[in-house]
Amino acid sequence: xxxxxxxxxxxxxxxxxxxxxxxxxxxxxxxxxxxxxxxxxxxxxxxxxxxxxxxxxxxxxxxxxxxxxxxxxxxxxxxxxxxxxxxxxxxxxxxxxxxxxxxxxxxxxxxxxxxxxxxxxxxxxxxxxxxxxxxxxxxxxxxxxxxxxxxxxxxxxxxxxxxxxxxxxxxxxxxxxxxxxxxxxxxxxxxxxxxxxxxxxxxxxxxxxxxxxxxxxxxxxxxxxxxxxxxxxxxxxxxxxxxxxxxxxxxxxxxxxxxxxxxxxxxxxxxxxxxxxxxxxxxxxxxxxxxxxxxxxxxxxxxxxxxxxxxxxxxxxxxxxxxxxxxxxxxxxxxxxxxxxxxxxxxxxxxxxxxx
Numbered sequence: 197x198x199x200x201x202x203x204x205x206x207x208x209x210x211x212x213x214x215x216x217x218x219x220x221x222x223x224x225x226x227x228x229x230x231x232x233x234x235x236x237x238x239x240x241x242x243x244x245x246x247x248x249x250x251x252x253x254x255x256x257x258x259x260x261x262x263x264x265x266x267x268x269x270x271x272x273x274x275x276x277x278x279x280x281x282x283x284x285x286x287x288x289x290x291x292x293x294x295x296x297x298x299x300x301x302x303x304x305x306x307x308x309x310x311x312x313x314x315x316x317x318x319x320x321x322x323x324x325x326x327x328x329x330x331x332x333x334x335x336x337x338x339x340x341x342x343x344x345x346x347x348x349x350x351x352x353x354x355x356x357x358x359x360x361x362x363x364x365x366x367x368x369x370x371x372x373x374x375x376x377x378x379x380x381x382x383x384x385x386x387x388x389x390x391x392x393x394x395x396x397x398x399x400x401x402x403x404x405x406x407x408x409x410x411x412x413x414x415x416x417x418x419x420x421x422x423x424x425x426x427x428x429x430x431x432x433x434x435x436x437x438x439x440x441x442x443x444x445x446x447x448x449x450x451x452x453x454x455x456x457x458x459x460x461x462x463x464x465x466x467x468x469x470x471x472x473x474x475x476x477x478x479x480x481x482x483x484x485x486x487x488x489x490x491x492x493x494x495x496x497x498x499x500x501x502x503x504x505x506x507x508x509x510x511x512x513x514x515x516x517x518x519x520x521x522x523x524x525x526x527x528x529x530x531x532x533x534x535x536x537x538x539x540x541x542x543x544x545x546x547x548x549x550x551x552x
Contacts, residue, residue, distance in 0.1 A: 236269045236291045239283055244268075245523040249303040251275055254525075256282065257311065259297035266297030266314050270321060272336060292321065292336040300352045304359045304375070312352035316345030316365055320377060342377045345369055351394040353403070362403050364391040370405055372417055381417050393436045395445070404445055404459075406434035412447055414459050427457045427465065438480035438489070440503045448477025452493060454501070454508045468508040472499050481524035492521040 240260030247255050252275030259268040271291040273282060281287035297314035304310050307323040319341040325334045345365035354361045359375035370386035373379055387407035396403045401417045404426075412427035412434050427434065427447055432455065436448040440456065447455040452473030458464035479492040488511060491499040496517040502509045 235285055235288060236271075236293050237285065239271065239285060240267065240269055242297075243283075243522055244298050245300050246525045247302050247309075248525050249306045251306055253306070254282070255301060255303070255309055257298040257301045259314070261297075268294035268296060268298040268313070270294065270298070270301065270309070270311065270336060272323060272334070290323070290334045290336050292338060294338075299349045302352070302354055304354065310352070310354065310361055310377075312349045312363060313341060314348050315341070315343060316347055316349055316367070317341035317343035318349070318352070318361060318363060318373065318377060339377075342373070342379070344371050344379055344382065350391055351405075353394050353396045355396045355400060357398070357400060360396075360400075362394050362396055364394045364405055366390060370394070370415070372403075383415075383422070386423070387411065387413070392434065395437045395439055397439050397442060399442060404437055404439065406437045406447070408433050408435075408450070410434070412437060412445060412457065414445075424461075426459045426461070427455070432467075436477045436480055438482065440486075440489075444503070444506065446480065446489065446503060446508070448473075448480065448491065450476045452477060454491070456503060456506050456508060458506070464506070466506045466508070470510070472510055472513055473497060479521070479524050481526055483526045490524045490526060492524055494520065496521060498524070 240258035242259045244257045244259055254273040254277065256271045256273070257268065258271070259266055269291055271288045273287065274289050277287060285291070294313070299312040299314060301309055301311040309321045311319050311321060313319060320339040322337050323334060324337055325332050345363065345367050346369070347366035349363055349365050351364040352361065361373040361377065363371045363373070364386065368385040368387055368389070368391060370383040370391070371379060372381040386405055387409055389407050389409040391405055391407050393406040394403060402414070404412055404414050406412045410428055410430045410433040411425050413423045414426050415422045426445065432449040432451050432453050434447045435450045438446050440446050443459055445457045445459055447457055449455065452471055452475055454468040454477070456466040473493040476494040477491060478494050481490045482488070487502065489501050489503065491501060496515055496519065498514045498517070498521055500511045502511060
């Protein structure tokens with residue numbers, strides 16, 4: 197494996213209430229919000245991701261295949277939107293069309309988002325506003341996309357401490373970007389085969405990647421030999437990963453297994469015996485206090501689990517979706533939705549383990 201480093205260039209409760217949103221400030225509440233001068237006419241068929249900011253505002257990314265080409269869009273909803281309105285274009289604050297499909301997206305700051313694109317690029321999007329008397333109009337403004345992958349993007353994550361971004365792609369490349377999306381490190385090939393997931397640690401410079409070759413590697417980008425393999429299995433190849441604390445990684449496999457791996461080189465792996473998924477694990481998302489982990493498989497099933505002393509403990513399993521689940525987001529609770537034509541969104545209170 198070679199490493200190349202180069203410098204880059206530049207009547208249900210409100211859904212946000214379930215997510216622990218803070219109330220609208222007096223200064224904001226005194227203004228009359230209006231739609232932007234442009235909102236996409238309809239939401240694409242495939243829902244891809246959703247995320248909350250600290251205020252409870254919500255973004256939703258969607259994609260659709262038109263003839264031979266993928267297109268996408270980003271939708272921004274204010275706190276207080278109810279579940280039934282989240283896929284209704286008339287209820288969004290503003291939105292923007294994208295030239296390609298979207299893979300994932302996250303809030304970097306309350307008014308700044310980073311999106312991973314099918315084109316292999318990443319792009320920053322900012323929420324801006326114009327005030328005219330007591331009326332305020334919002335817009336989503338895209339920066340120029342940064343394309344450093346030679347194939348589609350397959351994973352995106354960020355370090356919450358400073359907003360740095362890590363991406364992996366079908367070109368077997370791992371890229372590290374600064375908060376301004378300047379390329380800081382690139383490693384190629386990071387794995388011998390398709391890289392399915394990337395997860396940033398709570399520690400700066402530390403991250404993990406998973407590949408269909410059956411390995412999980414932990415990276416320290418400060419080292420001359422930055423990668424070491426902490427998990428290897430041909431019978432349970434990893435499909436999705438997330439950190440549990442600073443020393444453990446939860447691995448979701450293409451066979452539906454959940455494995456907790458100790459990264460300190462002790463060869464300790466705890467396989468969850470009571471398998472709750474029978475298909476590939478595709479998404480993880482922690483609650484804000486990191487007490488519970490939402491897990492989605494490549495189907496309609498979502499699980500809510502805890503990791504306790506290196507073991508997976510199941511709190512609940514939900515099968516209310518009618519189509520493939522493609523994203524999870526958590527505030528004070530969780531929200532999940534089904535894409536691929538389902539356009540359904542389900543939320544529940546993680547602390548109670550029940551439906552809202």
